[in-house]
Amino acid sequence: MFKRKDKASAETGTTFIWLCAGALGLNILGIGGLLLLIAINGMGHFWQKELVTAEMLDGSKLMGEVHNRERNPPAEGEDPLETGFRKQMKVGNRDVTGADFRWVDERQMRGVRQDPWAFVLERLEWGNFYGTMAEFRREGETLATDPEAIWKLFEPSHREKRALYAKVRKIEKKDIGDVNHELEQLRLAERRLAMKPPPEAGLARRKAEIENRRQAANERFSQIAGELRELRGQLASDVVVMETADGRRKEIAVGTIVRAIPANQLSAAGKAGLYLDRTWEFIFDDPRESNTEGGIFPAIFGTVMMVFIMSFIVVPFGVLAAIYLREYARQGPLVRIVNIAVNNLAGVPSIVFGIFGLGFFVYGIGGSIDKLFFPESLPTPTFGTGGILWASLTLALLTLPVVIVATEEGLAAVPRIVREGSLALGATKFETIWKVVLPASAPAILTGMILAMARAAGEVAPLMIVGMVKLAPSLPLDGYAPFIHLERKFMHLGFHIYDVGFQSPNVEATKPLVFATTLLLIGLVTVMNISAIYIRNRLRRKYTTSAV
Numbered sequence: 001m002f003k004r005k006d007k008a009s010a011e012t013g014t015t016f017i018w019l020c021a022g023a024l025g026l027n028i029l030g031i032g033g034l035l036l037l038i039a040i041n042g043m044g045h046f047w048q049k050e051l052v053t054a055e056m057l058d059g060s061k062l063m064g065e066v067h068n069r070e071r072n073p074p075a076e077g078e079d080p081l082e083t084g085f086r087k088q089m090k091v092g093n094r095d096v097t098g099a100d101f102r103w104v105d106e107r108q109m110r111g112v113r114q115d116p117w118a119f120v121l122e123r124l125e126w127g128n129f130y131g132t133m134a135e136f137r138r139e140g141e142t143l144a145t146d147p148e149a150i151w152k153l154f155e156p157s158h159r160e161k162r163a164l165y166a167k168v169r170k171i172e173k174k175d176i177g178d179v180n181h182e183l184e185q186l187r188l189a190e191r192r193l194a195m196k197p198p199p200e201a202g203l204a205r206r207k208a209e210i211e212n213r214r215q216a217a218n219e220r221f222s223q224i225a226g227e228l229r230e231l232r233g234q235l236a237s238d239v240v241v242m243e244t245a246d247g248r249r250k251e252i253a254v255g256t257i258v259r260a261i262p263a264n265q266l267s268a269a270g271k272a273g274l275y276l277d278r279t280w281e282f283i284f285d286d287p288r289e290s291n292t293e294g295g296i297f298p299a300i301f302g303t304v305m306m307v308f309i310m311s312f313i314v315v316p317f318g319v320l321a322a323i324y325l326r327e328y329a330r331q332g333p334l335v336r337i338v339n340i341a342v343n344n345l346a347g348v349p350s351i352v353f354g355i356f357g358l359g360f361f362v363y364g365i366g367g368s369i370d371k372l373f374f375p376e377s378l379p380t381p382t383f384g385t386g387g388i389l390w391a392s393l394t395l396a397l398l399t400l401p402v403v404i405v406a407t408e409e410g411l412a413a414v415p416r417i418v419r420e421g422s423l424a425l426g427a428t429k430f431e432t433i434w435k436v437v438l439p440a441s442a443p444a445i446l447t448g449m450i451l452a453m454a455r456a457a458g459e460v461a462p463l464m465i466v467g468m469v470k471l472a473p474s475l476p477l478d479g480y481a482p483f484i485h486l487e488r489k490f491m492h493l494g495f496h497i498y499d500v501g502f503q504s505p506n507v508e509a510t511k512p513l514v515f516a517t518t519l520l521l522i523g524l525v526t527v528m529n530i531s532a533i534y535i536r537n538r539l540r541r542k543y544t545t546s547a548v
Contacts, residue, residue, distance in 0.1 A: 318403025354462030410444020
C-alpha cells in the first residue's frame, strides 16, 4: 500500500513539475514575442521603403510607401475569401491632401511603377512630402526644370541651408536664451529692490545699474533679431517646386527641408547610412511638430535624470529604515504593524502617490520655499509648481517599500555568527553593522534598487500630476547658475509614448514612433539594470559570506 502511495506521489510531483515548466515556457514565449514585435516595428521605423506610384482605374495616381497589406473588409453577403486585398500607403502631403495614409483597393489599381526621380522630402512642418522635383528657383528666378539638373542644384543649396538653419537654432537657443535670462534676472532684481529697498543713495545706484544692463540687453536683443531676420531671409531664398503624382504643385523653401531622399535610387549602403542618420536624430535631437517628428533627447534626459535623483533619495532612506527595523528596534507588535504598513504601501495605486505629491511636496513644501526664498517671483511659482525634484520625491515614496523589504531580507540573511564574531573582537554594534553586516547585504540592497529604478522608469500616472509635461522648453541641466534646476518641468519617455500614441490627431503616422520609443525605453531600463546587476554580482563575489 505504501509503495502505491509513493508511486502516486511521485507521479503527482512529476506532473506538477511539467506544469510549472510549461507555464514558464509560455511566459518566456509571450515575453519574447512581445519584445520581438516591439523590436521589428520599432527598428523598422527608420528604414526607407521604395516609393511606388499606383495608377488607378479612374485615372487618378497615388505616390507613397506601402506600409501594410490585408484583405478588404467583406460587404454584406460577400464571401470573405473573394474580397481581394488592399494596401495601406503612406502618401504624405498632409498640407495638400489632408491625410498621411490611404487604403487602396488592389482591384481598383491599373498598375504600379517606380519613378526613379520620386523624392521623399522630410520637412520641418507638415510631415513628409512625396513627389517629383519640377522646378528649382533662386530669388524667384527659375534655374532648372529637368529633374537631374534640379538635383545637382538642390544638393549644394540644401547643405548650405542646413548649415544656416543650425546657426539659426544656435542663436535662438543660446544667444536669445542668454538675453532672456539676463532680462529675467534684472526683473527679479528690480522686484527685490522694491520689496526691500536699501538706503536712498544705494537704491538710486542699484536702479541705475539695472537700467544700464537692461538697455545693453535690449540692444543686444535688437542686434540678434536683425541677424535672425537676415538668416531667415537666406533660408527662404531657394525654393524647389514639387509635383505630386496627380499633377498638383507645391513650392517648398529648401531651408525648411530636413532631408531630400531619392528613395528609388538608394543602394543598400545608402539606405543603411540613412537608417543610422535617422536613428542618431531620433536619439539626440529635439522633437518637432508636437513630438510626432524629430528626436526624443529631452525625454531620454528627463527620464534618466529623474531615475537617478529618485535613486539617490530612496536608497539611503530605505536602507536606514530597514537597519532600524531589523537591527535596533525592539521586535514586537509595533514593529510588526510597521512592517505590515510598509508591505501594504506597495499595493497603493500609483495615482494616489501622485495626488499626495501634489498636495504635500508641490503645494506644501514648494509653496513654503517660494514664500521664504523666492518672494520676488510670486505670484509666479518657482518650486510651488510641478518639477523634476517633486516627481523624484514622489517616486521615491512609491518605491520605498521595495528597498526596505529587499534590505531587510539581506540583513536577515547575514549569519548571526558573523555579527557575534565581530562583537567578540571588540567592535561596537555600529561598527559591526557599518563594516560587516551592511557590506554583506549590499547585493540585496542593489536588488531593491534595481527593482525601484525599473518601476520608476516605467511609471507615468503620478508624474503627470507632479511635473511631467508634453514638451519642456529647457532641460533641467544647463549653463545658467546653479546649473541643475530641480524646479523645472521635464519630459519622460513613458508619457511620450502615451502622448504620441493616444493624443496625436494622426495616430497612423505616429504608430511606428510609439514602437521605437517603447524599444528605447526598454533598452534604457535594461542598460540601467545590467549596470546594477554587474555591480551587485561583484559585491556578491567579494562578500561570499552573504547567503543572498
